[in-house]
Amino acid sequence: MDQTNVNSCCNKNEQENESTQNKEGSCCSVPKETADQPAHLQKFTIQGMDCPSCAETLEKGLSKIQGVGDIQVSYASAKLSLKKDSSVHTDKITEEVKKLGFSAFPVLSNTMQTYKIEGMDCSSCAQTLENHLNKNPDVQEVRVNFSTGKMKIDHRTTVEKIKKEVKRSGFTAHLDEKLQEDASNSKLKKEVNTIFSGLLLAIGFALSFTPVPEWISIAAYAGAILTGGFKPARSAFYAIKSKSLDMNVLMASAAIGAALIGEWFEGAMVVWLFALGNTLQDRSLERTRESIRSLVNLTPSEATVKKGDQWVQMPVENISIGSTVLIKAGDKIPVDGTVMKGFSSVNQAPITGESIPVDKHTDDPVYAGTINESGSLEVTVTKKAEDTTIAKIIHLVEEAQEKKAPTQAFIDRFANVYTPIVFGLALSIMILPPLLGFGSWGDWLYKGLALLVVACPCALVISTPVAIVSAIGNAARNGVLIKGGTFLEKAGTITAIAFDKTGTLTVGKPKVSHVIPVETDPTQLLRIVRTLEDHSNHPIARAIIEYTNERNISSVEADDYATIAGKGVQATIKGEEYFAGKPGLFRDHKVDLSHVAEHIESLEKQGETLILVGTRNRLMGIISVADSIRDITVNAIQTLKRIGINESVMLTGDHEGTAEKIAGEAGIDRYFAGLLPEDKVTSVKTLQKEGKQVAMVGDGINDAPALATSDLGIAMGGAGTDTAMETADIVLMADNLEKLPYTVRLSRKALAIIKQNIWFSILTKVAALVLIFPGLLTLWMAVLADTGAALIVILNSMRLIRQK
CATH class of the missing domain: 3.30.70.100 (Alpha-Beta Plaits)
Known part of the structure; x- marks a missing residue:
């Protein structure tokens, strides 16, 4: 309905x-x-x-x-x-x-502004900033994402006031990513503070071995704490004010506590190692967050546009639909359009991941960001700069990177409970044992501070999002659009893949192979079937129209065109109803097919698809069409089997003979034939009831119900269809299965790296906690364990950026 x-x-x-x-x-x-x-x-x-x-x-x-x-x-x-x-x-x-x-x-509303946020060290920082801004009456809605380093906000005030509010929370906001100067200055200031803090620490340490008064080395340590710790302390203040406990609160507490008990060297070392770790993390995270920057930089800022009889340079954002753009050999194509004049080979790898350039003739589509390798092209613009395929990919990838995967959501919930418990436990260790007479206040205060530092869940919290952002960015650069961490995780658990036949396993452009007239001549038969198929966009209809065009056979006047779902088409010609469709359609009308039964059986065994043409009571003829397997299909299916996909299944509306032939040629394990669109949903559910995790691969339009029913919907040929990009969970931008094995491998590697990160984070914490109570773990060692673990987790996740 x-x-x-x-x-x-x-x-x-x-x-x-x-x-x-x-x-x-x-x-x-x-x-x-x-x-x-x-x-x-x-x-x-x-x-x-x-x-x-x-x-x-x-x-x-x-x-x-x-x-x-x-x-x-x-x-x-x-x-x-x-x-x-x-x-x-x-x-x-x-x-x-x-x-x-x-x-x-x-x-997110259309009034949302996107800001790049500098200075977030973990997801708790994002929560602190959200909590702070939500208290502002001028802020309608705000979303801060640590993984991408971006904030989306709907507000009723000025940009400067928003930047000021963000700065009060201890971070820096930049409205336009292209304005990198402010961001660079902010990073440079942070790095200078880290270096200066380290120098003061080194000076204080060196002075402690000289006969100078002790207060001088203490002053140097205090200077190191103030220089390197100002930013974390400010962030800690706003975190507490926003009723959240993040790593800045834990580290600031440890540094202040160390100074209060006279451990100035330890306090300075904590601050400097924390600042150094954050600087290194920022550099690494920036590489991850900018994993799709190469996509953004693909399109040129200007294009050569025809104005009257002249060719002029014009900013891409000012080019209107219908304009004519000149693209010379070696140039990047600036906008989506259709070739109006010229012939060339275009490298579409930036969009589709295809390694071989694609020949472009008149009326062929071209996409912004692809590279014109040889001849000159004149292109009619079909989309504005903000609506191009590459722009949509960038938008969808950024959205996908902001969506939490199930693992990430669980860890975030865990951290929200874990951090307050640890804080309370550390306070208990500082106060209760000395009150009960077990040791001195100084010893237990030190152990409590060490626990505060080492128990920080930073490495655990970033173990998943950094891996997911890296994987999604890598996939986008290789022609695969993954719409979120949930779908990335699912792709790694798939055990069976169901394929639509036409246009997925096959070329999708069937050709007429036999024309068998019955009670009429071939020309009249083709004229009638051409008339019936004129209003259909089905691949078989297009094949028949192409065949009749080649023979200059035109249609006749007709009306009352109608589609008979899953069976064929009908129209009224000169007052009589005519039909074209499957043999079953004519059997439903009780038309005698006994005299052509041998022809039908023979052609079906050869894997031909049959179109019968006639009226309600007589058969006029048979037309058979055949589709061919894509060159890449067999190799893709074999590769999927090698990497552990247990079962490949083909779903088709064709008869048993065609299904058997195509399945055999493609190496498909199992097939369901004679399916109506709703039957494909039933077939997917059958596979799921057998205990399989099922991915459905189709074109994203006709197969939408089956894509939605499957555990993972994968659309193919996304570069040409907006619908495919909107309906599926994963989109293969190229019109073939070449990238499917890569997608499964990338997902499995991402899952493996996430598990490695989680276990490494947990084991590091456990080992450090064990060393606290015997007094073997110093404060600076605790900081090193925490920031070091976080850095290793980030670097491990960045391996996904280089996955081929």
């Missing part, structure tokens, strides 16, 4: 809305607005709705929240929109949706 808003109590006419919008308890009511609390429209994507009544359940459940109104839930599009006042936080909405049995993900 095609509905845009099912069971919505708000789906009424304007008069009804006016009369009901202020009724208390109505799910359409608008929240009461005051000068301080204006209503704010927010949208969410909903997961988990199984039927239209789920939409009604959500509406009724959310209408009970004070300050929320004008709720609309669409089951068909899985979207929720509502109005809320500023007292209702987004997290409250998502929590309530979760209680009702669904999952809600905020959709």
Whole structure:
């Protein structure tokens, strides 16, 4: 059922809305607005709705929240929109949706600005910044992502005030990534502070071996603590103010505690090692966060555009649709378009990952960011700069990098509980043993401080997001679009892959191989079938139209065109109904096919697809078409088997003979033939009931239901279809299966690295904790263990950037 808003109590006419919008308890009511609390429209994507009544359940459940109104839930599009006042936080909405049995993900509004944030050391910093900005009445919504180092914010104030608020939290915000100068200055200042802190530490240490008064070396240590620790201390202040405990709080507490008990050298060493570790982490993380910068830099800033009779240089963002652009040999193509004049080979590797250049003729599509290798091309622009394929890839990859994988979400929840417990445990160790007479205050204070430092979960928290960001960025550069960590993780657990046949395993361009007239001549048969197929976009219809065009056979006048789902087409010609479709269509009409049964059986055994043409009571002829296996298909299937995919399955609407032939040629283990679109969903469910984790590979349009039903939906040929990029979980930008084995291998390596990171982080903590109580672990060793572990985890994750 095609509905845009099912069971919505708000789906009424304007008069009804006016009369009901202020009724208390109505799910359409608008929240009461005051000068301080204006209503704010927010949208969410909903997961988990199984039927239209789920939409009604959500509406009724959310209408009970004070300050929320004008709720609309669409089951068909899985979207929720509502109005809320500023007292209702987004997290409250998502929590309530979760209680009702669904999952809600905020959709960022068009008014969202994106800032690059400098100075975040771990995901707790992102939480601190979010908490701080959420208290600002001018901020409508804010999302800070540590992995990508970006903040998306909807606000009602100036950019400068937002930057100032971010700075108060201990970080630096840059609105435009192209403005790198401020960012570079911020990094340089941080690095200078680290170096200066290290020099003061070295001076203090050297002076401690000379006869100079002790207070001079202490002053040097104090200078090292102040220089290197100012930024962490400021961040710690705002973390505590925002009611969160992050690594800055733990480190600042340790440094201050060390100074209070007279361990000035230890305090200075803690601060310097922490600052040094953060500097190295920042450098490494920046490489990870910029893993898609190569994509951003693919498109030139200017293009040669035709203005009248002249060719002029123009900024790419000013080029309008329909303009003509000249692309010389060796130039990067600046915009998406269609070749109007010229012939060339174009290197599409930046978009599709294909290693071999693709020949481009008149009317062929070209994409921004690809490279014109030989001849000159004149291209008609079909998309604006912000809507090009490369722009969409960059946008989707950035969104994907911000989505939390299940492992990351679990670790974040764990850290939120773990850190306060550790802080409380450290305070207990500092106070209780000396109170009970077990040792001196100094010894237990020192051990408590060491516990604060070593128990910081920084390495554990960044173990997953850095790996996922690296893997998704690598995949994007190699022509594979992975829409989030969840799907990256799923790809590594797949045990069976189901393939659509036409256009996935095969070329998707069948050709007419036999024309067998019955009770008519070949020309008349082709004229009738051409007329019937004229309004169809099916590959078989296109093959028949191409065949008739080559023979200059045109269609005749007809009306009442209709498609018979999964069986064929029909139209009325000169008052009589004509049909073209599968043999089953004519059997349904009780047409006698006994005199052509041998022809049908013979052609089907050869793997031909048959189109019968006739009326309700007679057969006029048979046309057979055949598709061919892609060259890359057999190699891709064999590679998948070698890397451990247990079963490959083909789903097709073709008859048994064609299915058997194609499956044999491609090396497919199993096939389901004669399927209608809804039958493909049933086939996927059958595989799932057998205990398999199933990926479905299709074109992202006709196979949308099966893609949605599978554990992992993979669309092929994303460079040419926006729908494929929107519907699937993973998109292979090239129109072949070449990248599928690479995607599975990348996912499995990412999962392996995540597990390595988690175990390494945990074992490092356990080892350090064991050394605390015998007094073998010093404060500076604890810092080294913490920051060192975090750095090793980052470097280990960065191996995914270089995965081939």
